[in-house]
Amino acid sequence: MKRLLENWRKFINEEHEPITTLRIFDFDETIAHTRSETRVTEPDGTELVLSDQREFDEYMRTKAEELGIEAFDPVNALMEQGYKIDLSDFSIVKDPEEITIVTDEMRQFPEDSKTYVMTARRSQSLGPILDYLEEINIDTSKVRPIATQGESKGATIANMIGQKRMEDGKSNINRVEYYEDSDKNIQDVMNHVCSNVALDDIKPEGFELIVYKVIKTENGYSLQHIGC
Numbered sequence: 001m002k003r004l005l006e007n008w009r010k011f012i013n014e015e016h017e018p019i020t021t022l023r024i025f026d027f028d029e030t031i032a033h034t035r036s037e038t039r040v041t042e043p044d045g046t047e048l049v050l051s052d053q054r055e056f057d058e059y060m061r062t063k064a065e066e067l068g069i070e071a072f073d074p075v076n077a078l079m080e081q082g083y084k085i086d087l088s089d090f091s092i093v094k095d096p097e098e099i100t101i102v103t104d105e106m107r108q109f110p111e112d113s114k115t116y117v118m119t120a121r122r123s124q125s126l127g128p129i130l131d132y133l134e135e136i137n138i139d140t141s142k143v144r145p146i147a148t149q150g151e152s153k154g155a156t157i158a159n160m161i162g163q164k165r166m167e168d169g170k171s172n173i174n175r176v177e178y179y180e181d182s183d184k185n186i187q188d189v190m191n192h193v194c195s196n197v198a199l200d201d202i203k204p205e206g207f208e209l210i211v212y213k214v215i216k217t218e219n220g221y222s223l224q225h226i227g228c
Protein backbone atom coordinates (compact mmCIF):
# COMPACT_ATOMS: atom_id res chain seq x y z
CA MET A 1 0.00 0.00 0.00
CA LYS A 2 2.81 2.37 0.93
CA ARG A 3 4.57 1.64 -2.36
CA LEU A 4 1.32 2.21 -4.21
CA LEU A 5 0.85 5.53 -2.49
CA GLU A 6 4.39 6.55 -3.23
CA ASN A 7 3.98 5.66 -6.86
CA TRP A 8 0.72 7.53 -6.97
CA ARG A 9 2.32 10.57 -5.39
CA LYS A 10 5.18 10.37 -7.86
CA PHE A 11 2.72 10.13 -10.73
CA ILE A 12 0.74 13.13 -9.47
CA ASN A 13 3.91 15.15 -9.07
CA GLU A 14 5.04 14.20 -12.53
CA GLU A 15 1.66 15.08 -13.92
CA HIS A 16 1.81 18.46 -12.30
CA GLU A 17 5.31 19.75 -12.63
CA PRO A 18 7.84 17.62 -14.42
CA ILE A 19 8.88 20.49 -16.64
CA THR A 20 9.80 23.84 -15.12
CA THR A 21 12.21 25.15 -17.74
CA LEU A 22 11.69 25.90 -21.41
CA ARG A 23 14.86 25.99 -23.49
CA ILE A 24 14.26 27.76 -26.77
CA PHE A 25 16.83 27.91 -29.56
CA ASP A 26 16.62 30.05 -32.67
CA PHE A 27 18.16 28.31 -35.71
CA ASP A 28 19.90 30.69 -38.17
CA GLU A 29 23.02 32.30 -36.71
CA THR A 30 22.23 30.69 -33.34
CA ILE A 31 22.54 26.92 -33.85
CA ALA A 32 24.30 27.31 -37.18
CA HIS A 33 25.62 29.93 -39.52
CA THR A 34 24.07 29.40 -42.95
CA ARG A 35 24.51 31.11 -46.28
CA SER A 36 20.85 31.83 -46.82
CA GLU A 37 20.18 34.91 -48.89
CA THR A 38 16.92 36.67 -49.62
CA ARG A 39 16.55 37.93 -53.19
CA VAL A 40 14.21 40.87 -53.65
CA THR A 41 12.82 42.41 -56.84
CA GLU A 42 11.08 45.68 -56.16
CA PRO A 43 8.02 46.77 -58.21
CA ASP A 44 10.19 49.14 -60.30
CA GLY A 45 12.49 46.25 -61.24
CA THR A 46 15.30 47.04 -58.79
CA GLU A 47 16.95 43.81 -57.70
CA LEU A 48 18.82 43.32 -54.50
CA VAL A 49 20.23 40.58 -52.32
CA LEU A 50 19.94 40.59 -48.53
CA SER A 51 22.82 38.46 -47.43
CA ASP A 52 22.09 37.99 -43.74
CA GLN A 53 19.59 38.47 -40.94
CA ARG A 54 20.76 41.98 -40.18
CA GLU A 55 20.32 43.13 -43.79
CA PHE A 56 16.95 41.37 -43.91
CA ASP A 57 15.70 43.00 -40.69
CA GLU A 58 17.00 46.40 -41.74
CA TYR A 59 15.41 46.23 -45.20
CA MET A 60 12.06 45.04 -43.82
CA ARG A 61 12.07 47.71 -41.11
CA THR A 62 12.83 50.49 -43.61
CA LYS A 63 10.26 49.30 -46.15
CA ALA A 64 7.56 48.84 -43.49
CA GLU A 65 8.16 52.38 -42.29
CA GLU A 66 8.21 53.80 -45.82
CA LEU A 67 4.97 52.08 -46.82
CA GLY A 68 3.18 52.27 -43.46
CA ILE A 69 3.03 48.50 -42.96
CA GLU A 70 2.27 47.57 -39.36
CA ALA A 71 2.55 43.76 -39.44
CA PHE A 72 5.32 42.21 -37.30
CA ASP A 73 6.53 40.50 -40.47
CA PRO A 74 6.05 42.78 -43.50
CA VAL A 75 6.89 40.10 -46.12
CA ASN A 76 3.29 39.28 -47.10
CA ALA A 77 2.22 42.92 -47.24
CA LEU A 78 5.20 43.76 -49.46
CA MET A 79 4.40 40.86 -51.79
CA GLU A 80 0.84 42.13 -52.08
CA GLN A 81 2.31 45.45 -53.19
CA GLY A 82 4.26 43.83 -56.01
CA TYR A 83 7.57 43.02 -54.32
CA LYS A 84 9.01 39.64 -55.27
CA ILE A 85 10.73 38.15 -52.23
CA ASP A 86 12.56 34.88 -52.75
CA LEU A 87 12.97 33.09 -49.41
CA SER A 88 13.76 29.70 -50.96
CA ASP A 89 17.21 29.50 -49.32
CA PHE A 90 15.35 29.31 -46.02
CA SER A 91 13.48 26.14 -46.95
CA ILE A 92 16.81 24.28 -46.89
CA VAL A 93 19.86 24.42 -44.63
CA LYS A 94 22.47 25.95 -46.91
CA ASP A 95 26.19 25.44 -46.18
CA PRO A 96 25.74 25.21 -42.41
CA GLU A 97 28.53 25.82 -39.93
CA GLU A 98 27.70 24.68 -36.41
CA ILE A 99 27.92 27.28 -33.63
CA THR A 100 29.29 25.01 -30.93
CA ILE A 101 29.07 27.49 -28.04
CA VAL A 102 25.29 27.04 -28.46
CA THR A 103 25.03 23.39 -29.54
CA ASP A 104 27.21 22.26 -26.61
CA GLU A 105 24.54 23.74 -24.32
CA MET A 106 21.73 22.32 -26.40
CA ARG A 107 23.06 18.76 -26.01
CA GLN A 108 22.74 18.90 -22.21
CA PHE A 109 18.96 18.27 -22.01
CA PRO A 110 18.41 18.85 -18.25
CA GLU A 111 15.63 16.60 -16.92
CA ASP A 112 13.28 19.33 -15.79
CA SER A 113 13.36 21.07 -19.17
CA LYS A 114 11.78 20.88 -22.56
CA THR A 115 13.82 21.91 -25.60
CA TYR A 116 12.50 23.72 -28.67
CA VAL A 117 13.95 24.98 -31.91
CA MET A 118 11.95 28.08 -32.75
CA THR A 119 12.61 29.55 -36.16
CA ALA A 120 10.92 32.44 -37.92
CA ARG A 121 11.26 30.41 -41.12
CA ARG A 122 8.32 28.81 -42.89
CA SER A 123 7.24 25.33 -41.79
CA GLN A 124 8.70 23.50 -44.80
CA SER A 125 12.13 24.23 -43.32
CA LEU A 126 11.54 22.08 -40.23
CA GLY A 127 12.40 18.77 -41.93
CA PRO A 128 15.79 20.03 -43.18
CA ILE A 129 16.51 21.65 -39.80
CA LEU A 130 15.83 18.38 -37.94
CA ASP A 131 17.97 16.48 -40.47
CA TYR A 132 20.80 18.90 -39.79
CA LEU A 133 20.45 18.48 -36.01
CA GLU A 134 20.71 14.69 -36.49
CA GLU A 135 23.83 15.26 -38.59
CA ILE A 136 25.52 17.13 -35.73
CA ASN A 137 24.46 14.42 -33.26
CA ILE A 138 21.70 16.19 -31.43
CA ASP A 139 19.01 13.76 -30.26
CA THR A 140 16.00 15.10 -32.16
CA SER A 141 13.59 12.91 -30.20
CA LYS A 142 14.18 15.46 -27.43
CA VAL A 143 13.67 18.54 -29.59
CA ARG A 144 10.36 20.05 -30.63
CA PRO A 145 10.51 22.26 -33.70
CA ILE A 146 8.32 25.34 -34.11
CA ALA A 147 8.16 27.61 -37.18
CA THR A 148 6.60 30.97 -36.35
CA GLN A 149 6.56 31.80 -40.08
CA GLY A 150 7.67 35.34 -39.47
CA GLU A 151 5.22 35.95 -36.64
CA SER A 152 6.19 37.11 -33.16
CA LYS A 153 8.34 34.70 -31.15
CA GLY A 154 7.50 36.75 -28.05
CA ALA A 155 3.77 36.08 -28.43
CA THR A 156 4.47 32.38 -29.01
CA ILE A 157 6.64 32.09 -25.89
CA ALA A 158 4.16 34.06 -23.74
CA ASN A 159 1.50 31.64 -24.91
CA MET A 160 3.67 28.64 -23.98
CA ILE A 161 4.19 30.04 -20.47
CA GLY A 162 0.44 30.49 -20.02
CA GLN A 163 -0.47 27.06 -21.32
CA LYS A 164 0.18 24.77 -18.36
CA ARG A 165 -1.05 26.04 -14.99
CA MET A 166 -0.70 24.74 -11.47
CA GLU A 167 -3.62 24.65 -9.01
CA ASP A 168 -2.83 28.19 -7.84
CA GLY A 169 -3.25 29.47 -11.41
CA LYS A 170 0.47 30.03 -11.85
CA SER A 171 2.41 28.56 -14.73
CA ASN A 172 4.56 25.53 -13.97
CA ILE A 173 7.28 27.23 -16.03
CA ASN A 174 9.58 29.25 -13.79
CA ARG A 175 12.50 29.59 -16.16
CA VAL A 176 12.86 30.30 -19.87
CA GLU A 177 16.26 30.10 -21.51
CA TYR A 178 16.25 31.72 -24.93
CA TYR A 179 19.16 31.53 -27.38
CA GLU A 180 18.88 34.08 -30.19
CA ASP A 181 21.03 36.36 -32.36
CA SER A 182 18.43 38.83 -33.63
CA ASP A 183 17.96 42.09 -31.72
CA LYS A 184 14.47 42.45 -33.10
CA ASN A 185 13.42 39.04 -31.77
CA ILE A 186 15.11 39.54 -28.40
CA GLN A 187 13.35 42.86 -27.93
CA ASP A 188 10.05 41.28 -28.95
CA VAL A 189 10.47 38.37 -26.51
CA MET A 190 11.43 40.70 -23.67
CA ASN A 191 8.40 42.88 -24.39
CA HIS A 192 6.06 39.88 -24.32
CA VAL A 193 7.61 38.08 -21.35
CA CYS A 194 9.18 40.73 -19.08
CA SER A 195 6.75 43.61 -19.37
CA ASN A 196 3.43 42.01 -20.24
CA VAL A 197 0.66 42.69 -17.71
CA ALA A 198 -1.29 39.70 -19.04
CA LEU A 199 1.48 37.43 -17.73
CA ASP A 200 1.94 39.11 -14.33
CA ASP A 201 -0.60 36.88 -12.57
CA ILE A 202 0.63 33.76 -14.35
CA LYS A 203 4.38 33.93 -13.82
CA PRO A 204 5.32 32.00 -10.67
CA GLU A 205 7.42 33.48 -7.85
CA GLY A 206 11.04 33.74 -8.94
CA PHE A 207 10.26 33.46 -12.64
CA GLU A 208 13.28 34.13 -14.82
CA LEU A 209 13.82 34.78 -18.51
CA ILE A 210 17.44 34.39 -19.50
CA VAL A 211 18.34 35.51 -22.99
CA TYR A 212 21.62 34.23 -24.38
CA LYS A 213 22.38 36.59 -27.19
CA VAL A 214 24.64 35.03 -29.80
CA ILE A 215 27.24 37.53 -30.91
CA LYS A 216 29.65 37.01 -33.77
CA THR A 217 33.16 37.98 -32.79
CA GLU A 218 36.42 38.16 -34.71
CA ASN A 219 37.38 34.62 -33.84
CA GLY A 220 34.07 32.90 -33.33
CA TYR A 221 30.99 33.51 -31.23
CA SER A 222 30.18 34.60 -27.70
CA LEU A 223 27.04 34.58 -25.57
CA GLN A 224 25.81 37.69 -23.83
CA HIS A 225 23.33 37.19 -20.96
CA ILE A 226 20.32 39.49 -20.77
CA GLY A 227 17.05 38.85 -19.01
CA CYS A 228 14.38 39.61 -16.48
Ligand SMILES: [Mg+2]
Nearest residue numbers: 026028029181
Ligand atom coordinates in the same frame (compact mmCIF):
# COMPACT_ATOMS: atom_id res chain seq x y z
MG1 LIG B 1 18.70 33.91 -36.06
